[in-house]
Amino acid sequence: MIKSSQNNVAVVAMNNAVQLQLYAYQALGEHTAQLAVVKEHQTFIRQVLLKEIEYKGKKHNAWSLISSSGKSGSIPKNFRTLPKKLISDCDAFLASGDLYSENLLEDN
Numbered sequence: 001m002i003k004s005s006q007n008n009v010a011v012v013a014m015n016n017a018v019q020l021q022l023y024a025y026q027a028l029g030e031h032t033a034q035l036a037v038v039k040e041h042q043t044f045i046r047q048v049l050l051k052e053i054e055y056k057g058k059k060h061n062a063w064s065l066i067s068s069s070g071k072s073g074s075i076p077k078n079f080r081t082l083p084k085k086l087i088s089d090c091d092a093f094l095a096s097g098d099l100y101s102e103n104l105l106e107d108n
Helices: 004-027 029-051 063-066 080-097 099-105
Strands: 054-057 058-061
Touching: 004 029, 029 063, 029 080, 054 063, 058 063, 063 080
Parallel strands: none
Antiparallel strands: 054 058
């Protein structure tokens, strides 16, 4: 079983990896690659985390089961709403084109 501190390290590492990808593509002027990274994450969230699954005879989205499985003291306050917030941020980034991509990256 993975301990909570290991989960936190994994989340931080993943976040840093995605940010590094986005900043590198921005520095190289590869906006299309930036869009591809964001679209890939958006698709993962929609197809995996927000997927409706059956558990104990009831339907739930996968994220609600994930967010209810940890220790409440170690889960950030906005954890349950995180996928929908990320989808919204991805939508904004993808819709922005070149005009606002630097601002969106720097705000996070």
